[in-house]
Amino acid sequence: MIQIFLDTLADLARSSGLAALQWQNAVMILISFVFMYLAIKKGFEPLLLLPIAFGMLLTNLPLTEMYHPELWNIDEGAELDFGRILHEGGLIDYLYIGVKLQIYPALIFLGIGCMTDFAPLIANPKSFLLGAAAQAGIFLTFIGAAALGFNANEAGSIAIIGGADGPTSIYVSSKLLNAGGYEVEVGTIALAAYTYMALVPLIQPPIMRALTTKKERLVRMEQLRTVSKTEKIIFPIAVTVIIALLVPSAAPLVGMLMLGNLFKESGCVDRLSKTAQNELMNIITIFLGISVGATTVASKIISVAFLKVILLGVVAFAVGSASGVLFAKLMYLVTGGKVNPLIGSAGVSAVPMAARVSQKVGAEEDPTNFLLMHAMGPNVAGVIGSAVAAGVLLSIIPH
Amino acid sequence: MNPEYVGAVVISGLVIVFLGLILLIIAVNVMGAVFKGIKGMRKKQKPADPVQDSPRVIPMPSEPLVIPQSEDEEIIAVIAAAIAAIGESTGKRLSIKSIRQKNTRSSWAGAALHENTRPF
Numbered sequence: 001m002i003q004i005f006l007d008t009l010a011d012l013a014r015s016s017g018l019a020a021l022q023w024q025n026a027v028m029i030l031i032s033f034v035f036m037y038l039a040i041k042k043g044f045e046p047l048l049l050l051p052i053a054f055g056m057l058l059t060n061l062p063l064t065e066m067y068h069p070e071l072w073n074i075d076e077g078a079e080l081d082f083g084r085i086l087h088e089g090g091l092i093d094y095l096y097i098g099v100k101l102q103i104y105p106a107l108i109f110l111g112i113g114c115m116t117d118f119a120p121l122i123a124n125p126k127s128f129l130l131g132a133a134a135q136a137g138i139f140l141t142f143i144g145a146a147a148l149g150f151n152a153n154e155a156g157s158i159a160i161i162g163g164a165d166g167p168t169s170i171y172v173s174s175k176l177l178n179a180g181g182y183e184v185e186v187g188t189i190a191l192a193a194y195t196y197m198a199l200v201p202l203i204q205p206p207i208m209r210a211l212t213t214k215k216e217r218l219v220r221m222e223q224l225r226t227v228s229k230t231e232k233i234i235f236p237i238a239v240t241v242i243i244a245l246l247v248p249s250a251a252p253l254v255g256m257l258m259l260g261n262l263f264k265e266s267g268c269v270d271r272l273s274k275t276a277q278n279e280l281m282n283i284i285t286i287f288l289g290i291s292v293g294a295t296t297v298a299s300k301i302i303s304v305a306f307l308k309v310i311l312l313g314v315v316a317f318a319v320g321s322a323s324g325v326l327f328a329k330l331m332y333l334v335t336g337g338k339v340n341p342l343i344g345s346a347g348v349s350a351v352p353m354a355a356r357v358s359q360k361v362g363a364e365e366d367p368t369n370f371l372l373m374h375a376m377g378p379n380v381a382g383v384i385g386s387a388v389a390a391g392v393l394l395s396i397i398p399h
Numbered sequence: 400m401n402p403e404y405v406g407a408v409v410i411s412g413l414v415i416v417f418l419g420l421i422l423l424i425i426a427v428n429v430m431g432a433v434f435k436g437i438k439g440m441r442k443k444q445k446p447a448d449p450v451q452d453s454p455r456v457i458p459m460p461s462e463p464l465v466i467p468q469s470e471d472e473e474i475i476a477v478i479a480a481a482i483a484a485i486g487e488s489t490g491k492r493l494s495i496k497s498i499r500q501k502n503t504r505s506s507w508a509g510a511a512l513h514e515n516t517r518p519f
Binding site: 140150155239372373 | 400405409411417420423427505507510
């Protein structure tokens with residue numbers, strides 16, 4: 001009897017997760033704990049970082065059978081076998097279908113549209129230029145990624161981190177990295193993007209101070225005009241038509257963003273607007289976070305490629321912020337000092353954090369100078385700009 | 400990656416992003432101009448309201464107090480009574496010479512102020 005008991009114990013030990021645990025998994029589990037700490041204790045983008053970190057934990061616990069990378073890694077030219085995924089997949093495989101088909105980022109954009117007020121941008125349309133200038137970070141990082149040996153699809157996925165927009169990063173990388181065999185994965189891109197978005201208040205201020213003079217930081221901007229309700233209703237329709245005609249591949253993101261905004265501004269579909277910005281967005285955030293986190297398998301994180309992604313990510317953010325500030329300086333000169341260059345850094349998306357940083361740095365020089373609303377213009381323009389840049393990358397790079 | 404290809408991605412990317420957003424600037428400016436024009440036409444059609452356009456001047460006490468028929472009536476009456484009461488107690492003749500509308504902080508500035516002072 002004792003022998004049977006000991007055999008049973010031995011069998012249990014052999015079939016347990018502990019026996020199958022490799023050192024790479026253990027390291028990844030520790031990294032997931034670090035990200036959970038950052039989300040819970042430090043408040044680093046907790047809404048997404050916490051589910052991402054937990055997805056990372058689940059996928060690295062051996063034998064859980066919740067996510068199967070082998071089902072998603074397909075040869076070039078081959079197509080995903082969704083029948084096999086449904087038969088052999090686990091819970092996270094099913095949730096990951098929404099990432100792979102680019103459903104979640106578009107629905108997140110719908111919710112963002114419901115929460116965004118484009119009035120500062122409509123009142124001061126020149127802010128669009130700052131939203132465009134900050135996208136230089138994306139394209140200049142593409143050069144850096146190419147120089148570090150990444151191929152076009154990987155470089156495009158890394159470069160989009162500079163847009164400072166999590167859903168856009170996931171959308172672009174899931175499309176460009178659709179086939180298997182790449183050094184980077186959607187999860188690693190998302191992880192870098194959300195970490196840097198949380199670090200915007202640390203990354204941007206030194207760049208802003210270094211590129212501006214005290215006199216420029218003290219500029220008080222003219223009060224914005226009042227925007228009528230009709231203008232707010234026409235705006236999302238006009239943006240959708242213009243952008244979808246110019247860059248059709250940006251239509252899923254821009255279209256959903258503007259549909260959400262039309263829900264908000266029309267005032268006739270309050271129920272839809274509230275659902276899109278609350279319940280729907282929260283549900284999608286959970287699905288997106290946990291499934292993206294699950295793609296962060298050890299082989300993709302404990303690698304030189306991931307270190308390069310981290311390095312290029314911070315370069316992308318810094319270059320994007322600097323481009324915005326420099327373009328705003330140009331506007332300062334052209335307008336005879338009517339534009340405060342600090343609002344330029346808000347051209348990277350990261351709504352509303354980047355605008356708050358502009359306000360904070362401006363208030364350090366003059367506490368009575370309120371730049372927040374002026375910075376919101378470039379900030380929401382940055383959301384449109386990064387979606388257009390995403391569309392451009394997708395239309396140029398074969399995938 | 401071929402440097403020419405990298406250059407093409409960077410240049411075409413920046414040009415298209417700027418082009419797209421410049422088109423949006425034009426569209427928003429056109430929209431703003433149209434609405435400004437419509438607003439201007441409506442203003443012209445409406446008769447001018449002298450009470451709202453000019454600052455309200457209420458001479459006291461040599462002339463009878465002229466209070467505009469607005470929702471501010473009660474507030475003005477209370478302030479005038481309070482000043483008269485102070486004058487009686489101190490033996491001084493105090494009067495309100497004029498009441499002018501001051502440019503208050505806009506709702507955007509108010510929102511910004513609220514946003515930045517909320518933690519405190």
